[in-house]
Amino acid sequence: MARTNLVPPGPVVGKRAFQLPIVDGFLWLVRIAAIALILVGATRSIASARLSGQQWRDLVVFGIAQGSVYALVALGYTMVYGVLRFINFAHGEVFMIGAMTGYFVTDGLARTALWEAAPFLSLFIALICCMTVSALVALLLERVAYRPLRGAPRLIPFITAIGASFFLQYTMASLFGTSVKSYPEVEVLTGSFTLLGFRVLRVHLLVIVAALVIMAGLYLYVEKTKAGKAMRAVSEDQETAKLMGINVDRTIARVFGVGGAMAGAAGLLFGLVFQNVFFLSGFLPGIKAFTAAVLGGIGNIPGAAVGGLTLGMVESMGPSLVLVGLGIPAAHQLKDVVAFVTLVLVLIFRPTGILGERVSEDRG
Amino acid sequence: MTDTKPLLELRNVSTHYGAIQILRGVDVEIRRGEVVCLLGGNASGKTTMLKTILGYVVPTQGDVVLDGRRITGLPTQRLVGLGVSMVPENRRLFKRMTVRENLELGCYLRQDSGEIAKDFERVFTLFPKVKQRLSQRAGTLSGGEQQMVAMARALMARPKLLLMDEPSMGLAPVLVEQNFDIIREVNQQGTTVFVVEQNARMALSIADRGYVLQTGKIVLADTAERLMSNPRMQEAYLGKL
Numbered sequence: 018m019a020r021t022n023l024v025p026p027g028p029v030v031g032k033r034a035f036q037l038p039i040v041d042g043f044l045w046l047v048r049i050a051a052i053a054l055i056l057v058g059a060t061r062s063i064a065s066a067r068l069s070g071q072q073w074r075d076l077v078v079f080g081i082a083q084g085s086v087y088a089l090v091a092l093g094y095t096m097v098y099g100v101l102r103f104i105n106f107a108h109g110e111v112f113m114i115g116a117m118t119g120y121f122v123t124d125g126l127a128r129t130a131l132w133e134a135a136p137f138l139s140l141f142i143a144l145i146c147c148m149t150v151s152a153l154v155a156l157l158l159e160r161v162a163y164r165p166l167r168g169a170p171r172l173i174p175f176i177t178a179i180g181a182s183f184f185l186q187y188t189m190a191s192l193f194g195t196s197v198k199s200y201p202e203v204e205v206l207t208g209s210f211t212l213l214g215f216r217v218l219r220v221h222l223l224v225i226v227a228a229l230v231i232m233a234g235l236y237l238y239v240e241k242t243k244a245g246k247a248m249r250a251v252s253e254d255q256e257t258a259k260l261m262g263i264n265v266d267r268t269i270a271r272v273f274g275v276g277g278a279m280a281g282a283a284g285l286l287f288g289l290v291f292q293n294v295f296f297l298s299g300f301l302p303g304i305k306a307f308t309a310a311v312l313g314g315i316g317n318i319p320g321a322a323v324g325g326l327t328l329g330m331v332e333s334m335g336p337s338l339v340l341v342g343l344g345i346p347a348a349h350q351l352k353d354v355v356a357f358v359t360l361v362l363v364l365i366f367r368p369t370g371i372l373g374e375r376v377s378e379d380r381g
Numbered sequence: 382m383t384d385t386k387p388l389l390e391l392r393n394v395s396t397h398y399g400a401i402q403i404l405r406g407v408d409v410e411i412r413r414g415e416v417v418c419l420l421g422g423n424a425s426g427k428t429t430m431l432k433t434i435l436g437y438v439v440p441t442q443g444d445v446v447l448d449g450r451r452i453t454g455l456p457t458q459r460l461v462g463l464g465v466s467m468v469p470e471n472r473r474l475f476k477r478m479t480v481r482e483n484l485e486l487g488c489y490l491r492q493d494s495g496e497i498a499k500d501f502e503r504v505f506t507l508f509p510k511v512k513q514r515l516s517q518r519a520g521t522l523s524g525g526e527q528q529m530v531a532m533a534r535a536l537m538a539r540p541k542l543l544l545m546d547e548p549s550m551g552l553a554p555v556l557v558e559q560n561f562d563i564i565r566e567v568n569q570q571g572t573t574v575f576v577v578e579q580n581a582r583m584a585l586s587i588a589d590r591g592y593v594l595q596t597g598k599i600v601l602a603d604t605a606e607r608l609m610s611n612p613r614m615q616e617a618y619l620g621k622l
Contacts, residue, residue: 243485243489246478246482246485246486246489247486247489249475249477249478249482250475250478250486253475253476253477253478254473254475256437256457256473257469257473257475258486259456259457259458260435260457260458260460260461260466260467260469261458261461261486261487261489261490261534261538262458262459262460262461262462262489262490262538263458263486263489264458265458
């Protein structure tokens with residue numbers, strides 16, 4: 018906007034100056050309306066005291082656990098976007114395959130003595146399997162579906178991604194059937210305990226801790242290792258990265274592998290919380306995680322973590338906090354709506370996302 | 382200290398972008414220990430020549446030979462391992478990364494950590510300013526400082542041959558001079574330098590030999606001294622004294 022002032026008056030400027038106030042005015046109206054609705058809803062919800070303090074705290078814990086899963090998946094979207102400026106819409110399916118793998122491994126282990134004797138070791142084995150399988154699927158996807166299209170117009174890999182997404186869904190359906198698969202009960206994860214006044218389900222604690230450890234590992238990998246530096250270099254400037262001796266194709270493949278591994282871990286955690294998975298389980302969490310990545314600032318790795326947690330909280334608390342106060346019935350069934358409305362609001366208020374500083378196209 | 386055996390040779394190289402021919406049968410020879418400059422106006426094919434050496438562009442005819450080995454069309458990322466480093470036009474630092482990380486990427490392929498530490502010291506001696514800026518993001522540096530980091534980054538690979546694309550571009554005259562002094566110094570430490578420049582006078586003042594490229598052809602090739610006094614050069618590139 019500041020730029021328009023620098024340009025001398027002329028017909029072009031006149032045209033822009035004529036169009037901008039209407040759009041701007043409309044956006045301001047939306048902004049004010051959004052803030053007003055949220056404030057009114059929140060005040061009335063809190064005043065009505067329909068939920069007890071304990072119930073609010075439960076929602077917070079659930080939001081963090083759910084958000085950690087979104088964050089893990091969002092990291093894959095954001096990292097791939099960082100190196101290729103492309104949204105891998107099949108990433109949700111990589112997550113689903115992780116959850117499926119988790120089902121098969123835990124189901125198999127539950128029949129052995131190890132499951133009872135060493136539950137955490139069993140879960141760790143499942144985690145490694147899920148991460149490996151999902152990483153391999155992501156690598157395969159990159160090699161077969163995306164690498165041949167490098168340099169093609171943007172829309173083409175995008176369409177391919179949607180195709181790949183269906184391919185993976187229906188491959189899983191035809192291999193393992195369309196039925197819903199139930200995770201076995203994990204004895205040690207049932208029940209809850211109280212921490213600082215918050216009632217925490219054990220399974221939620223596991224999810225949160227596991228996600229934090231994995232994200233910390235990723236942070237160290239990207240910041241401190243040679244491979245991580247190569248990833249950052251490739252995401253900034255591929256041509257110059259080559260001059261340093263970096264193999265760009267291999268680095269991109271590695272990004273897919275790492276992103277896939279995290280989606281696989283998220284798949285297992287998701288399965289442990291919700292206890293079931295089927296071939297379409299990747300769709301909604303996938304889109305939610307993409308939303309989380311945009312929310313945090315796409316291409317920004319800490320942003321994906323922040324975006325995931327934010328989305329988890331908004332989705333968990335939003336319906337009770339805002340919608341109930343506005344007198345909307347069955348508010349909890351609208352949590353998906355709340356998530357996507359949040360995305361729209363972020364795009365209006367802060368299009369670069371919470372932590373996003375960079376514009377997606379700055380390549381030079 | 383020049384050796385007669387060429388370090389880099391372009392033998393009758395032609396390149397095309399689609400149907401348009403850029404280089405037309407170019408022969409260039411760079412001997413070990415030399416500073417060679419490539420002069421020419423806009424669109425003469427200078428940058429394309431560098432891109433051909435680096436494998437960004439594959440020639441349609443002719444060969445690029447490094448140290449007796451044919452490197453025509455080798456992928457770019459292989460070149461640095463063979464001893465070719467480049468200071469790109471406009472520096473192209475990784476702006477969101479720190480200066481230290483930029484230098485570390487310069488020696489990305491090297492494993493010899495002891496020698497790498499020595500090279501860090503060496504570039505700090507050449508560019509004391511760089512040492513003060515190590516933990517700063519490269520994008521926050523001034524143009525002159527960025528040029529130093531770009532050179533330091535290229536030297537971290539310990540190259541046999543250093544390619545420089547328009548090192549004077551966008552720099553204040555005093556910095557340009559400083560920059561060329563450093564190129565001379567790097568050369569005296571044993572690195573062969575091939576510099577592509579529009580600032581012909583500056584480039585010739587430090588070069589042993591020069592080539593002049595015009596619409597994709599080498600039109601003059603001589604020692605720097607003789608190019609300096611060549612009347613054709615004076616008219617076209619140096620301006621009347």
